[in-house]
Amino acid sequence: MNGFIDYRNWEKNPDIINFRDAINSIPVVYNAIDLIEFKVKDEIYASGIIDVEVSPSRIEKLQEDPSPQIVADTTFLQTLYKGKRSLYYYYNKSDNKENFYVKQDTVFELLLYKKYLKKFEGRAVVVENKQYLGQLALYLDDCVSIGTKLERTTYGKKGLEKIFRYYYECSEPMEFFQKKVEKVTVEVGVFTGASFSSVKFKGENFGYLENADFNRSANFTAGLFLNLVLPRNQRKWSFNSELLFASYDVKGRAEELVVTGGNSTTTTEIGSSQIKINNLFRFNYPVGNSYLFLNAGISNSFAVSEKNYKMVVWKFNGFETTDEGKALNDTRKYEQGIVLGMGLKYKRYSFEIRFETGNGISDYGSLASSTNRYYLLFGYRLNKRL
Numbered sequence: 021m022n023g024f025i026d027y028r029n030w031e032k033n034p035d036i037i038n039f040r041d042a043i044n045s046i047p048v049v050y051n052a053i054d055l056i057e058f059k060v061k062d063e064i065y066a067s068g069i070i071d072v073e074v075s076p077s078r079i080e081k082l083q084e085d086p087s088p089q090i091v092a093d094t095t096f097l098q099t100l101y102k103g104k105r106s107l108y109y110y111y112n113k114s115d116n117k118e119n120f121y122v123k124q125d126t127v128f129e130l131l132l133y134k135k136y137l138k139k140f141e142g143r144a145v146v147v148e149n150k151q152y153l154g155q156l157a158l159y160l161d162d163c164v165s166i167g168t169k170l171e172r173t174t175y176g177k178k179g180l181e182k183i184f185r186y187y188y189e190c191s192e193p194m195e196f197f198q199k200k201v202e203k204v205t206v207e208v209g210v211f212t213g214a215s216f217s218s219v220k221f222k223g224e225n226f227g228y229l230e231n232a233d234f235n236r237s238a239n240f241t242a243g244l245f246l247n248l249v250l251p252r253n254q255r256k257w258s259f260n261s262e263l264l265f266a267s268y269d270v271k272g273r274a275e276e277l278v279v280t281g282g283n284s285t286t287t288t289e290i291g292s293s294q295i296k297i298n299n300l301f302r303f304n305y306p307v308g309n310s311y312l313f314l315n316a317g318i319s320n321s322f323a324v325s326e327k328n329y330k331m332v333v334w335k336f337n338g339f340e341t342t343d344e345g346k347a348l349n350d351t352r353k354y355e356q357g358i359v360l361g362m363g364l365k366y367k368r369y370s371f372e373i374r375f376e377t378g379n380g381i382s383d384y385g386s387l388a389s390s391t392n393r394y395y396l397l398f399g400y401r402l403n404k405r406l
Contacts, residue, residue: 025060031252032111033096034065052094062200064099066108071130074115079146084137086149090130097121097128100177101184103196105160109177120152120180122159131155133175150175156183163190202251207258211370211399212242217268219290219380223387228286228330229347232272237291241266241395247302254306260315262298267291268391269327282336288347291327292381296320298359311365319357319376326351326381350383355391363397370399 026038026047037058038047050058052067059065075089076082097108108121108128121128131152137144153170160166166187173183181201188196217237221229243264250257269291276284300317330347333340355378363372374397380389 025058027060029252029254032113033098033109035095037096052096055096058096064102064197064199065096066099066128067094067096068121068128069094070097070110070119070121070128072110072112073119073130073132073134074112074117075134075136077115077117077135082135082137082146084139084144086134086136086138086147088132088134088149088151098199099197100181100199101188101196103188104191104194105184105187107180107184118176120175122155124159129155131175131180160184160187163187165190204251205249205255206403207245207247207249207401208403209245209247209368209399209401210243211245211262211264211372211397212240213395213397215239215241215266215268216394217270218392219268219270220390220392221380221382221387222389223382223384226384226387227276228274228288228332229272229387231276232274232286232288234270234272234288234290237268237270239267239269241397243296245399249304256304256306258302258304260298260300260302260317262296262300264296264298265294266296266321266393267293268393282334284335285333287331287333289327289329290347290381292323293325294321294323294355296322300359300361304365309366313363313365313370313372315359315361315363315372315374317359319355319359319378321355321357321378323351323353323355328381348382348384348387351381352379352383352389355379355381357391361395368401370397370401372397372399 023039023041024043036049036051039050040047055067057064057066070093071090072093073088074091095110097110100109101107106123110119112119120131122131133152134149135146136149138147152175156170157167169183169186173179219234241264243262245260245262247258247260249255272288274286297320298317300315302313302315304311304313328346328348328351330345332343357376357378359374359376361372361374363370374395376393378391380391382389
């Protein structure tokens with residue numbers, strides 16, 4: 021039966037699928053009881069009643085019992101290898117745990133593995149129940165050299181796919197299906213745009229900063245990005261690292277009444293040129309041939325130059341004096357911030373609106389500062405996806 025499946029590049033095995041025999045027909049829902057197997061893109065899923073190992077795997081929750089905890093489930097298993105010897109994969113939703121299976125006739129046999137605690141010289145150590153190695157030795161016994169390779173086989177996709185690949189290289193030529201290994205996709209590119217910055221101060225004995233009417237600073241910004249797109253889930257999640265240059269330069273003016281008949285006017289200029297390293301998690305949502313995306317992460321800024329100036333004009337009984345110096349004697353060279361953004365990607369191009377707030381230039385405990393920025397960024401991916 022051919023048709024259309026609502027394919028979601030599942031990270032966790034699906035329990036049901038939506039199927040249409042024609043693109044405009046009403047979808048029919050099938051579960052693992054209804055189907056023996058289905059194929060979509062380069063993936064094959066087989067239905068089965070299986071044993072699932074559900075013992076805790078986090079170190080702080082490990083048990084002292086080496087015996088696997090087994091529950092039954094009915095689901096679709098992802099086929100990693102299919103042929104004379106087959107390997108299947110199931111991701112346990114409730115425990116975020118991977119389980120692997122081989123097929124004996126029509127029965128899926130769970131490859132058993134469990135971490136547990138064992139008392140040794142008065143303290144608890146983490147040990148492993150590796151029954152799966154004995155199971156694989158029997159299952160792949162027609163490859164005489166498999167034993168030495170099994171000793172180093174870890175329980176996971178990478179390790180088990182490697183031993184099955186070796187098995188098929190060891191055996192006589194035969195037809196088999198191998199699920200293509202999905203890897204992290206690497207995107208490298210550049211971006212440029214504008215930033216719009218404002219600063220705020222709050223603290224005691226710094227009225228000339230707290231009450232100053234600082235303007236907003238508009239500046240050029242540019243940088244490089246390295247985006248690591250994670251496999252599965254239609255590649256919706258990625259980790260984006262950036263190296264960029266940004267700057268701001270604001271001026272403010274504040275007046276204070278000193279004594280009767282006297283006042284002071286303080287003009288301040290504060291600015292910084294910074295090299296920034298941003299680390300962002302990105303969620304990508306496909307819309308036709310484009311992607312909408314959301315960014316969230318942290319910013320680390322290192323000042324390469326700064327402006328730090330104030331001029332105070334004192335007026336009293338018709339006399340005027342001027343005093344110049346630094347606006348702040350103690351300034352922060354390393355600034356941390358939070359970054360939020362949203363944008364659109366189309367082919368190699370991207371556009372993003374971004375907000376960033378950081379802990380500002382003040383290094384005084386009694387004077388809090390903040391730097392808030394809005395960005396308009398245009399990006400271009402330089403490479404083909406690796």
